[in-house]
Amino acid sequence: MTRPAVPAVIPAPVSMTGTGDGLVVPASTFRRYTAVDLESAGPRTGADDLGEEGYRLRVGPDGVDLEAGTEAGLVRGVQTLVQLAEPLPGGAYRLPGVEIEDRPRYPWRGLMLDVARHFFGVDAIKHVIDIATLYKLNVLHLHLTDDQGWRLEIPGRPELTGIGGSTQVGDGPGGYLTTADYETIVTYARARHVTVVPEIDLPGHTNAALVAYPHLAPSGYRPMPYRGTEVGFSSLDAHNAAAYALVEDVVRELARIQPGGYVHIGGDEAHSTSDDDYRTFVTRALAVVESHGMRPIAWQEAVKADLPAGMPVQYWDTRASDHLATAERRGAALVMSPADHVYLDMKYEAGYPLGLDWAGHVDVRDAYDWDPAEIVGARAAVLGIEAALWTETITTVADIERMLLPRLPAVAERAWSPAESRDWGRFRARLGGHASLWDRLGVAYHPSLQVAWPSREFAAGH
Numbered sequence: 001m002t003r004p005a006v007p008a009v010i011p012a013p014v015s016m017t018g019t020g021d022g023l024v025v026p027a028s029t030f031r032r033y034t035a036v037d038l039e040s041a042g043p044r045t046g047a048d049d050l051g052e053e054g055y056r057l058r059v060g061p062d063g064v065d066l067e068a069g070t071e072a073g074l075v076r077g078v079q080t081l082v083q084l085a086e087p088l089p090g091g092a093y094r095l096p097g098v099e100i101e102d103r104p105r106y107p108w109r110g111l112m113l114d115v116a117r118h119f120f121g122v123d124a125i126k127h128v129i130d131i132a133t134l135y136k137l138n139v140l141h142l143h144l145t146d147d148q149g150w151r152l153e154i155p156g157r158p159e160l161t162g163i164g165g166s167t168q169v170g171d172g173p174g175g176y177l178t179t180a181d182y183e184t185i186v187t188y189a190r191a192r193h194v195t196v197v198p199e200i201d202l203p204g205h206t207n208a209a210l211v212a213y214p215h216l217a218p219s220g221y222r223p224m225p226y227r228g229t230e231v232g233f234s235s236l237d238a239h240n241a242a243a244y245a246l247v248e249d250v251v252r253e254l255a256r257i258q259p260g261g262y263v264h265i266g267g268d269e270a271h272s273t274s275d276d277d278y279r280t281f282v283t284r285a286l287a288v289v290e291s292h293g294m295r296p297i298a299w300q301e302a303v304k305a306d307l308p309a310g311m312p313v314q315y316w317d318t319r320a321s322d323h324l325a326t327a328e329r330r331g332a333a334l335v336m337s338p339a340d341h342v343y344l345d346m347k348y349e350a351g352y353p354l355g356l357d358w359a360g361h362v363d364v365r366d367a368y369d370w371d372p373a374e375i376v377g378a379r380a381a382v383l384g385i386e387a388a389l390w391t392e393t394i395t396t397v398a399d400i401e402r403m404l405l406p407r408l409p410a411v412a413e414r415a416w417s418p419a420e421s422r423d424w425g426r427f428r429a430r431l432g433g434h435a436s437l438w439d440r441l442g443v444a445y446h447p448s449l450q451v452a453w454p455s456r457e458f459a460a461g462h
């Protein structure tokens with residue numbers, strides 16, 4: 001007897017067995033299934049062993065059985081079903097017979113999108129959430145402010161968006177999310193059990209805010225609208241009470257929209273802030289975040305300040321290993337974004353038309369074939385993994401798609417699947433199997449030569 005084939009589910013489930021016969025469902029049933037109102041369905045009791053996001057799925061000739069202890073678990077299981085469904089001519093879908101038991105390795109499986117360098121609005125962000133959801137990510141980190149633009153409306157601060165939102169890299173008009181837009185995104189994400197983590201980058205990367213409020217700049221620095229890509233020149237004045245009043249207004253609004261949520265205070269590359277001023281600023285900004293009942297997170301540089309015990313720190317700059325050592329020594333919870341593996345704004349290869357290369361080239365294998373345990377000490381507290389898409393060179397939704405696919409599924413597998421299941425040879429074949437899904441969804445991707453695509457003609461333009 002031949003063993004039934006195991007389908008190409010990404011991220012690889014903890015356990016999956018092919019059981020032979022599956023079933024064929026009409027398209028209408030399948031749509032009802034995947035769009036089922038999970039809230040009213042309610043989690044099945046007796047599945048407490050599956051944890052926060054785990055699920056159990058059985059598909060056989062008699063039907064589909066999906067169990068979870070939480071609604072989030074059901075949402076993750078439905079994504080597996082979506083990936084299992086193979087379209088048949090005439091509109092029906094075939095589901096293979098399988099038994100799956102699954103749960104994530106890490107609680108933080110993120111994607112950061114930079115909407116500051118080039119502005120992307122509600123529809124583009126929802127589309128990115130859809131792609132992230134398909135691969136069971138649960139955090140969307142929005143980089144909302146930078147030297148080139150301020151992208152979130154803050155009540156009582158019309159200059160931030162009116163002036164600070166009017167630029168971006170290059171000659172484009174910029175743009176910003178209204179409060180209502182932002183709430184729409186948070187609600188859309190929440191329905192998919194994705195948490196939005198807003199980032200307000202402080203005290204550097206603040207030129208756009210300083211153009212709106214020049215009096216918040218240190219003396220001698222005259223902020224001018226900036227459309228370039230060099231960074232590290234801007235800073236809020238750590239000794240000006242009005243700078244903290246700005247932070248206060250922003251955090252108050254974020255707390256109103258997502259009570260108890262995360263606020264990412266940036267903290268990266270504050271090259272024009274002295275170490276003393278940096279410590280002063282970050283310490284006060286953290287106090288503002290906590291005073292509103294919000295949970296702070298920051299880039300790795302923030303370890304130069306005193307951080308609350310257990311605060312998550314995001315590791316990105318592999319050139320600065322001292323930050324990592326300090327974070328580990330202090331027992332910080334690490335969100336792993338090593339640029340040479342998960343910065344999806346890096347070029348795939350030399351000559352690739354999009355992206356940067358300061359951290360080298362990141363092809364699919366670089367995104368897949370690594371592990372947090374190979375970077376941090378055995379006792380470090382790894383909270384999870386987050387891919388990052390900075391947008392200095394990214395101007396369209398198709399650009400975003402080509403940078404995310406096929407690398408994001410690789411990062412997602414690192415974040416969800418057990419470390420022992422890592423197997424590049426098998427992954428590159430499973431990943432190739434997803435091209436037909438992307439084609440059906442009308443999503444562009446880069447046909448990296450590292451992936452084992454099923455034999456097919458590459459349509460020009462992919």
Ligand code: NGO
Nearest residue numbers: 231268269299316345356390
């Ligand atoms: C760095 C920098 C960003 C750039 C990005 C480009 C961090 C945390 N700060 O990452 O401003 O956009 O590299 O790859």
